[in-house]
Amino acid sequence: MHDYLLGGAEHYRADREAVARLLALAPSSVAVVRNCRAFLERAVRVLARDHGVTQYIDFGVGMPARENVHQIARRHVPGARVVYVDIDPMAVAHGRLVLEEDRDTLVVRADITRPERVFADPGVRRLLAAEPTAALFGSVLHCLTDAQAPAELVADVSARLPPGSFVALSHLVSDDALVRRRITALMAELTGGRWGRVRERADVAGYFAGTRLLDPGLTDVRHWRPDDRLQPPQRTDEWTGWCGVAAT
Numbered sequence: 001m002h003d004y005l006l007g008g009a010e011h012y013r014a015d016r017e018a019v020a021r022l023l024a025l026a027p028s029s030v031a032v033v034r035n036c037r038a039f040l041e042r043a044v045r046v047l048a049r050d051h052g053v054t055q056y057i058d059f060g061v062g063m064p065a066r067e068n069v070h071q072i073a074r075r076h077v078p079g080a081r082v083v084y085v086d087i088d089p090m091a092v093a094h095g096r097l098v099l100e101e102d103r104d105t106l107v108v109r110a111d112i113t114r115p116e117r118v119f120a121d122p123g124v125r126r127l128l129a130a131e132p133t134a135a136l137f138g139s140v141l142h143c144l145t146d147a148q149a150p151a152e153l154v155a156d157v158s159a160r161l162p163p164g165s166f167v168a169l170s171h172l173v174s175d176d177a178l179v180r181r182r183i184t185a186l187m188a189e190l191t192g193g194r195w196g197r198v199r200e201r202a203d204v205a206g207y208f209a210g211t212r213l214l215d216p217g218l219t220d221v222r223h224w225r226p227d228d229r230l231q232p233p234q235r236t237d238e239w240t241g242w243c244g245v246a247a248t
Helices: 013-025 029-051 069-073 089-098 115-120 122-127 150-160 177-190 201-206
Strands: 055-059 081-086 105-109 133-138 166-173 240-247
Touching: 013 029, 013 177, 029 069, 029 133, 029 166, 029 240, 055 069, 069 081, 081 089, 081 122, 089 105, 105 122, 115 122, 115 150, 133 150, 150 166, 166 201, 201 240
Parallel strands: 055 081, 055 133, 081 105, 133 166
Antiparallel strands: 166 240
16 A cells, blocks of 8 residues: 555555545545655655764565665765565565665564564674664554554664664654544554554654654654655645654
8 A cells, every 4th residue: 555655566456445445535645655755765865964874774664665765875875784674575575676785785574563583683683783773664653553562662672773873753643533533443444453543743752752853853744854856735634744853
């Protein structure tokens, strides 16, 4: 579904039918998803260009995008090392074909809610040095239930990163309780219960406890250091992406 909303080619009829149901409920979904992706791309660019970050862990990468983290980062820090993590076997298999371009990129099949296993993976231990690293949670934490404790996950990952590291994340939010309930219920139905929920902005703020947010702090994905690339027009009365980048 995410790939289809981004305009990709890795999707099936069932995905397209599911997206049609989502769009009937929330017509702004295409713009929301694309603006969330554009934020992640800008965040990686800023971290590489302005902070010199050479290592990245992309949690819940999903299907490869048209422009991926290692490609963005290497425009500013040649040789940037990137670990892509996902639990979906299809996403991992396709990712290994597309993303493992050299010894400095790695696709790991792992449950992102078990970060100790991610960091203990021999390939990850080989690839990543003890230097500043950016942990990326782009449009994935809303896929976790409250029982999976997304805020605690971010804190756990942040604590495992070397000094001088960063965390960047985006999360689907809505100010409308009815929208939150309806979209959450639909996504739970479509995924067989393997989805979290649309949350509120205050929930996302809790993910950054103990960190130092970079300017402009917590904001709509469209407003985090916007560039000259045209962003898809988006309604603001349904749902949106809420985001931030912080030093750990």
